Amino acid sequence: MGVYLKGFLIACRGIPATVAVSLIAIVIGAAFGLLLALCSQTKSKVLQVLSKVYIDIVRGTPMLVQALIMAYGIPWLLQSWGVGFKWDNFGGMVVPAVIVCGFNSAAYMSEVIRSGIQAIDKGQMEAARSLGMSHGMAMRLVIIPQAVRIILPAFANEFVTLIKETSVLGYVGVVEILRRGQLWNSSSFETFPAYIGVALAYMILTIPLSKAINGYERKMARKESAA
Amino acid sequence: MLNENKEVMLEVKNIFKNFGDLEVLKGVSTEVDKGEVISIIGASGSGKSTLLRCMNLLEEPTFGEVWIEGKLMTPVDPYLHYDVIKASNTYKKLIAGGMDELDAIMKIKQEDLLQEKSGKEGSEYKSLMDKIYKENHIDTNLGRRKMSMVFQQFNLFNNLTVLENIMLAPVETAKYNKVKDLNGEKAKIREQAFTLLKRIGLEDKADVYPSKLSGGQKQRIAIVRSLAMNPDVMLFDEPTSALDPEMIGEVLDLMKELAQAGMTMVIVTHEMGFAKEVSDRVLFVDEGYIKEEGTPEEVFDHPKDPRLQDFLSKVL
Ligand SMILES: Nc1ncnc2c1ncn2[C@@H]1O[C@H](COP(=O)(O)OP(=O)(O)O)[C@@H](O)[C@H]1O
Numbered sequence: 340m341g342v343y344l345k346g347f348l349i350a351c352r353g354i355p356a357t358v359a360v361s362l363i364a365i366v367i368g369a370a371f372g373l374l375l376a377l378c379s380q381t382k383s384k385v386l387q388v389l390s391k392v393y394i395d396i397v398r399g400t401p402m403l404v405q406a407l408i409m410a411y412g413i414p415w416l417l418q419s420w421g422v423g424f425k426w427d428n429f430g431g432m433v434v435p436a437v438i439v440c441g442f443n444s445a446a447y448m449s450e451v452i453r454s455g456i457q458a459i460d461k462g463q464m465e466a467a468r469s470l471g472m473s474h475g476m477a478m479r480l481v482i483i484p485q486a487v488r489i490i491l492p493a494f495a496n497e498f499v500t501l502i503k504e505t506s507v508l509g510y511v512g513v514v515e516i517l518r519r520g521q522l523w524n525s526s527s528f529e530t531f532p533a534y535i536g537v538a539l540a541y542m543i544l545t546i547p548l549s550k551a552i553n554g555y556e557r558k559m560a561r562k563e564s565a566a
Numbered sequence: 567m568l569n570e571n572k573e574v575m576l577e578v579k580n581i582f583k584n585f586g587d588l589e590v591l592k593g594v595s596t597e598v599d600k601g602e603v604i605s606i607i608g609a610s611g612s613g614k615s616t617l618l619r620c621m622n623l624l625e626e627p628t629f630g631e632v633w634i635e636g637k638l639m640t641p642v643d644p645y646l647h648y649d650v651i652k653a654s655n656t657y658k659k660l661i662a663g664g665m666d667e668l669d670a671i672m673k674i675k676q677e678d679l680l681q682e683k684s685g686k687e688g689s690e691y692k693s694l695m696d697k698i699y700k701e702n703h704i705d706t707n708l709g710r711r712k713m714s715m716v717f718q719q720f721n722l723f724n725n726l727t728v729l730e731n732i733m734l735a736p737v738e739t740a741k742y743n744k745v746k747d748l749n750g751e752k753a754k755i756r757e758q759a760f761t762l763l764k765r766i767g768l769e770d771k772a773d774v775y776p777s778k779l780s781g782g783q784k785q786r787i788a789i790v791r792s793l794a795m796n797p798d799v800m801l802f803d804e805p806t807s808a809l810d811p812e813m814i815g816e817v818l819d820l821m822k823e824l825a826q827a828g829m830t831m832v833i834v835t836h837e838m839g840f841a842k843e844v845s846d847r848v849l850f851v852d853e854g855y856i857k858e859e860g861t862p863e864e865v866f867d868h869p870k871d872p873r874l875q876d877f878l879s880k881v882l
């Protein structure tokens with residue numbers, strides 16, 4: 340039994356890295372996702388097309404491939420152009436990892452945010468405008484607060500997804516949960532306990548979060564039906 | 567109704583509005599004087615809402631002008647100013663190509679050649695337009711604060727309580743105007759909000775969310791929310807059409823009170839009895855035009871236009 344506990348504890352040492360990358364990524368994802376969502380709704384055709392192309396590219400390729408391009412492909416390209424670029428000089432391999440996760444999640448978040456904003460009755464915007472508020476004020480004070488309530492569960496689900504997806508970052512040099520387990524496995528050869536430990540470490544993050552989301556959704560549903 | 571002292575609050579000139587290929591308004595002009603109550607009637611889909619929404623620029627007219635208290639709300643038309651046309655790069659190119667001055671101006675006007683949006687007309691053009699704009703034009707948001715709109719679907723802000731709904735726009739306006747004593751101003755706005763709520767007998771609902779209110783209560787609150795902006799003109803788009811019959815009375819009573827207090831009002835309505843009772847003037851909108859207008863007696867009792875006669879025979 341001790342070997343299983345050891346596997347679990349070793350995997351747990353990767354939790355700070357996994358959580359940190361996921362947290363920074365979700366913040367980038369939400370901010371850039373909001374920008375993409377607003378771009379897709381502007382009158383500017385150029386911005387609409389740009390945001391659409393971006394989303395198609397990100398959704399159409401695996402995150403591991405994006406991470407490999409960002410972590411190794413881009414330095415290779417820059418070096419072939421004679422630019423001595425190394426991620427280690429810019430904060431280490433965790434930087435491209437966070438960038439890829441963040442911008443990847445932005446593509447998903449933008450869809451979620453867009454549908455959240457669209458779910459708000461257009462009368463809300465019109466009433467705000469007719470009271471003399473600018474478009475920006477109406478968005479900030481009336482539309483986005485209502486949209487946030489709608490998208491909060493999807494937002495938290497995206498965070499759970501991100502936590503799991505960061506497991507590919509071991510391949511680009513980030514020592515997160517899975518990588519911890521792999522390293523231990525290759526020195527101790529305790530293969531089954533190592534990977535079971537990894538699975539448990541992910542579960543103690545994701546399951547409580549998922550439960551909390553369900554609870555929130557039930558509470559919202561009760562509020563709606565009481566209204 | 568010749569009145570020497572009349573003061574024009576709102577004027578629309580030659581409003582055209584297309585949605586794609588659909589021509590909804592085909593040249594509508596009218597003015598609204600201070601204290602006047604105007605009802606707009608017409609069949610469903612005839613463009614009454616569109617006209618009302620053009621008045622406060624919730625819809626931008628395809629063509630035409632909207633004036634609020636002597637200030638232009640719609641974009642300034644460069645084709646009305648020869649010196650603006652002459653300052654444009656398009657004009658300069660035509661002249662450089664050997665064209666006569668007047669011919670060049672006429673060509674530009676007739677063929678709508680100014681490429682204003684792309685910024686291709688150069689800085690001289692832009693600074694002239696900016697100057698004209700500053701002199702005549704009012705910020706749309708500012709113009710909208712002078713008139714407020716009451717909607718069929720109430721459109722109370724769902725994320726805010728009744729009191730917050732009423733206070734939001736006045737407080738934001740105070741912030742925007744960088745009022746010095748903001749807290750004092752907020753207290754005043756709050757007091758006014760309570761006075762308004764008392765007036766409609768709903769002060770006990772101040773901290774309630776809209777979802778807990780009846781339709782009639784929502785609409786009366788929407789009306790006092792508009793009043794809190796101290797508007798000069800109030801626009802109503804079928805304010806009672808979404809209400810259960812037993813709640814129509816309370817909303818119409820509040821509107822009558824406003825009319826008696828001298829509020830300038832433009833009301834799209836299907837409540838013909840109400841329109842007859844409160845209006846100074848009634849407009850019949852049909853096929854994209856104001857087909858007939860006049861006093862309630864003229865319009866309801868002696869309609870001249872056959873389409874109006876037909877419409878009235880169906881609704882009365
Ligand atoms: N945003 C819009 N886009 C396209 N068509 C519209 C829009 N708003 C109104 N219309 C059309 O314009 C016509 C007039 O509508 P409306 O002004 O709402 O009529 P009314 O208020 O008199 O019933 C209708 O045929 C309607 O379908």
Ligand SMILES: [Mg+2]
Nearest residue numbers: 614615616804
């Ligand atoms: Mg209508």
